[in-house]
Amino acid sequence: MKFIKFVFSVIESINEYTAKFYGLLILALVLVMVVEVVRRYGFNEPIMGIQDVDCAYFGAFYTMAAAYALRVGQHVRVDVIWSMFSPRKRAIIDLITFPVFALFLGGLLYAGWVFGMNSTWIAGIGWNLEVDQSHLRLPLYPLKWSLFIGSVMLTAQALIKLVRDLTLGATGRELI
Numbered sequence: 607m608k609f610i611k612f613v614f615s616v617i618e619s620i621n622e623y624t625a626k627f628y629g630l631l632i633l634a635l636v637l638v639m640v641v642e643v644v645r646r647y648g649f650n651e652p653i654m655g656i657q658d659v660d661c662a663y664f665g666a667f668y669t670m671a672a673a674y675a676l677r678v679g680q681h682v683r684v685d686v687i688w689s690m691f692s693p694r695k696r697a698i699i700d701l702i703t704f705p706v707f708a709l710f711l712g713g714l715l716y717a718g719w720v721f722g723m724n725s726t727w728i729a730g731i732g733w734n735l736e737v738d739q740s741h742l743r744l745p746l747y748p749l750k751w752s753l754f755i756g757s758v759m760l761t762a763q764a765l766i767k768l769v770r771d772l773t774l775g776a777t778g779r780e781l782i
Contacts, residue, residue, distance in 0.1 A: 610769075611782070617762045618677055624759065625674030628667045635663055655740020662738075666749040669756035673763040697774040704768055711761050718754030725750040 639660055646652040675681055688696065725736035725747035736750070737743045773781040 614766050614769075617759075617766060621673040621677055621759055621763055625671040628670045632664070632667050635660060635667070653742070655738060655742055659738050659740070659742065659744050662746060662749050666752040666756075669753050670759070672756055673759040676760060676763045676767065693780070694774055694778050697771040700767070700771045701775055704764075704771075707764060711757065711764060714757040715754065715761065718751075718757045722747070722751040722754045 638656070642653055642656050642660075691699065726733065728734045736746045738746055770781045773779065
């Protein structure tokens with residue numbers, strides 16, 4: 607039992623620090639967007655292609671923080687209804703809905719792997735590190751791999767939640 611708690615602690619610590627790191631990067635990206643808006647509307651000198659890159663980076667950052675959002679319960683749900691249930695009933699509802707979540711995770715893992723591989727490797731040719739098509743030539747392959755890495759982190763956190771929900775649903779006691 608101590609080993610399981612240790613593994614859970616390590617995974618959750620990685621998820622937490624990753625989310626905090628990417629949270630700081632989001633602040634930097636917001637600053638880049640502010641500079642772009644000032645250049646575009648204040649000086650009529652936009653940075654071509656930066657909006658597409660901003661969207662891609664924001665998506666990657668959110669994906670990398672998804673596991674932490676699951677850990678702290680900040681994912682989407684109807685709190686008005688959810689608050690009426692006891693913690694044990696919430697765990698049972700989560701167990702019932704887990705197969706749907708697992709299908710979503712499977713699709714996310716598959717898509718992340720395909721995006722990552724397609725951005726770094728071309729069959730028959732070899733390495734091909736994808737960059738954006740603007741004059742900036744910013745790398746896109748780390749962003750596409752972040753979908754897969756974030757999905758792995760989210761899957762690990764989902765499995766921890768599954769074990770905790772199974773324990774709470776079966777015994778009525780929380781596994782810390």
